[in-house]
Amino acid sequence: MSRVRFPDGFHWGSATASYQIEGAWDADGKGESIWDRFAHTPGRVRNGDTGDVACDSYRRWRDDIALMKGLGHTSYRFSIAWPRIQPAGKGAPNSKGLEHYGRLVDALLAAGIRPLPTLYHWDLPQALEDDGGWPNRDLAGRFADYAEIVTKALGDRVKHWILLNEPAIFTTIGYLAGHHAPGRKSRDDFLRATHTVNLAQGLSFRAVKSVHPNACVGTAFSMSPCEPESDDAADAAAAERWHAFFNDWYLSTALRGRYPDAFVSGPPLDRMDVRDGDMDLVRAELDFIGINLYTRTIVRAQPRDPNLGATPVGSARDGQGPRTDFGWEVWPDSLHEMVLRVTKDYGPRPIEITENGCSYADGPDANGTVRDERRIDFLRGYLGALARAIEAGADVRGYHAWSLLDNFEWAEGMAQRFGLVHVDFASQKRTIKESGRWYARVAAENGFDG
Ligand code: IFM
Numbered sequence: 001m002s003r004v005r006f007p008d009g010f011h012w013g014s015a016t017a018s019y020q021i022e023g024a025w026d027a028d029g030k031g032e033s034i035w036d037r038f039a040h041t042p043g044r045v046r047n048g049d050t051g052d053v054a055c056d057s058y059r060r061w062r063d064d065i066a067l068m069k070g071l072g073h074t075s076y077r078f079s080i081a082w083p084r085i086q087p088a089g090k091g092a093p094n095s096k097g098l099e100h101y102g103r104l105v106d107a108l109l110a111a112g113i114r115p116l117p118t119l120y121h122w123d124l125p126q127a128l129e130d131d132g133g134w135p136n137r138d139l140a141g142r143f144a145d146y147a148e149i150v151t152k153a154l155g156d157r158v159k160h161w162i163l164l165n166e167p168a169i170f171t172t173i174g175y176l177a178g179h180h181a182p183g184r185k186s187r188d189d190f191l192r193a194t195h196t197v198n199l200a201q202g203l204s205f206r207a208v209k210s211v212h213p214n215a216c217v218g219t220a221f222s223m224s225p226c227e228p229e230s231d232d233a234a235d236a237a238a239a240e241r242w243h244a245f246f247n248d249w250y251l252s253t254a255l256r257g258r259y260p261d262a263f264v265s266g267p268p269l270d271r272m273d274v275r276d277g278d279m280d281l282v283r284a285e286l287d288f289i290g291i292n293l294y295t296r297t298i299v300r301a302q303p304r305d306p307n308l309g310a311t312p313v314g315s316a317r318d319g320q321g322p323r324t325d326f327g328w329e330v331w332p333d334s335l336h337e338m339v340l341r342v343t344k345d346y347g348p349r350p351i352e353i354t355e356n357g358c359s360y361a362d363g364p365d366a367n368g369t370v371r372d373e374r375r376i377d378f379l380r381g382y383l384g385a386l387a388r389a390i391e392a393g394a395d396v397r398g399y400h401a402w403s404l405l406d407n408f409e410w411a412e413g414m415a416q417r418f419g420l421v422h423v424d425f426a427s428q429k430r431t432i433k434e435s436g437r438w439y440a441r442v443a444a445e446n447g448f449d450g
Contacts, residue, residue, distance in 0.1 A: 004387045004450040011114060011398030012443035013075030014068065014420060015355050017121035017165065019051045020407040022081065024058035028096035031087025033123035034133075034174075038181035049413025055405050056428050061104055067421060067430060068404065069111040071440040076113050077220075077354055077400045078104070079121035079165065082146055089125030090142055098153045105157050116352075116400075117154070118162040118220060119147055119204065122170050122181070129182045134171060135192040137273060140199035140281075147204035151211040161215055162290055162354065163204050166222035167197045167250040179411055188271055195272040198253045198282040205254075205284035219254070220290035220354035223247045224297045225337045229313055234301035238310035242299045245308055247338075248345075254284040255346055264309040288397065289342055290354035296334040324358040324378075326416050332381035339389040339396060350397050356382055357402035359409070359416035364431050370422045375435035383442065384450045401439060405430070 019035045026032075039050035057064055068076055082089065084097030101117070108115045120143065128139055147163070170180065171193045178185035201219060208217050226243040228235035244252075245262035252260040257279050259267040267274075295315035302311040316329035323329055339351060362372040383399065390396050406419035414425055420436035423429070442448045 001449050004384050005447040011075035013073050013400040014404035015077035015400040015402050016404050017079040018081035019123040021055040022058040023053040023056045025052045029094045031083035032126040033083045034126055034129045034181040035123050037126050046413040046415050051408045054408045055423050065107050065111050072443040075116055075398050077116040079118040081123050083125040089128035093149050115158050116160050118165050121165040134196050135189040137196045140196050140203050143200040144203035144207040148207040151208045155212040161217045162220050164219045168246050169222045191271045192273050202282040202284045216287040218286045218288040218290045220292050222292050223338050225334050226297045226299050229298050229300040238301035239299040241308045242310045253282040254286055257283045288350040288352050290352050292355035293335050295328050325361050326359045332385040335382050336385040336389045339394045343394045350395050352397050353399040355402040357418045359418045370433035372433045372435045376438045
């Protein structure tokens with residue numbers, strides 16, 4: 001057994017998102033979000049679950065901060081609900097919304113926890129979806145206005161910001177697959193949405209910096225190492241295109257000012273509505289790269305597909321890693337590989353692991369203990385892989401377990417539990433899982449015996 005160590009000052013934290021934990025969906029002047037509308041539409045979310053109450057954290061946030069403090073967390077990634085700040089997505093801010101997040105930030109700082117807010121974790125004001133949503137390029141400017149409002153209110157205390165959560169996921173699942181809010185299924189809407197999101201990233205980056213030039217600003221990118229299905233050169237090329245689209249489409253634009261080589265015949269700039277001067281606007285010299293990582297992706301060449309010429313054939317190879325309750329493979333090397341790939345392509349540049357975690361349904365036993373050994377094994381594996389990447393030269397500054405609490409897992413409703421802390425959704429009782437205690441020891445010792 002050898003000691004797995006992390007650099008001094010490494011941040012140990014957890015992550016949540018507003019719609020997934022806050023509840024209070026129409027309190028204190030909050031506007032309707034696309035997730036309120038989607039979850040209130042029968043048939044969209046498993047079991048008809050909604051985020052109306054979720055973990056009730058809009059009211060119980062003091063308890064949640066006390067939990068984190070007790071567990072020795074030093075960073076908390078949460079998100080700000082845009083419709084609490086601008087109920088219709090534009091115009092004057094709602095002071096009650098800003099006050100709520102101001103109190104949260106003050107209490108985090110008082111507890112010695114770094115606030116790491118995300119400006120957009122998928123709860124778009126419904127009024128902006130009614131105006132065309134992300135496929136409407138005007139949304140980029142609206143998002144920058146909102147970013148400026150929030151930075152002016154909190155930027156004296158918040159030093160690290162995340163602009164967007166997983167642009168590749170919310171555009172694909174929300175506008176192409178239709179499985180998430182707003183539930184559209186249109187390739188053209190989707191392609192335009194990807195470009196608006198890139199514009200929004202560039203404009204909001206500058207909006208935050210115009211208020212606080214020294215703020216550290218990044219985005220949380222969904223990332224998954226793409227492996228060719230076979231040794232065939234065509235599969236290898238297809239895997240690289242898949243990587244370019246799903247891992248790099250919002251990073252290459254920011255840091256290099258160009259779309260990566262994802263499409264067989266080049267990026268469909270007309271269908272994306274890319275205009276003169278846009279590629280200057282999308283640029284953003286991000287201060288750190290946020291990585292959200294859950295699975296790897298196995299890719300096969302698909303010559304008949306005129307877009308990426310590739311198709312994913314799964315997120316695991318038969319018979320390899322064990323599966324979580326979501327069916328996702330546990331494969332720690334994927335974190336090692338992804339962090340080193342990003343370091344090779346864009347480094348040296350600070351990286352934050354902004355999400356990583358697993359869903360298991362374990363609940364309290366007769367003694368009230370939640371024995372989630374499988375989550376401890378998961379964390380041990382992924383943290384070990386991360387430590388190896390740091391040793392190999394990656395500049396990783398923090399790790400955020402997804403999630404602090406069991407919460408509303410989007411189209412899966414309450415069916416998938418990712419928390420370090422178990423939540424009884426009927427009583428709102430919180431119970432720290434054994435994994436939460438194990439992770440607290442790792443945070444306290446800045447390492448563990450591997
Ligand atoms: O719950 C989500 C989170 O909102 C975004 N990243 C993936 C998590 C697990 O599916």
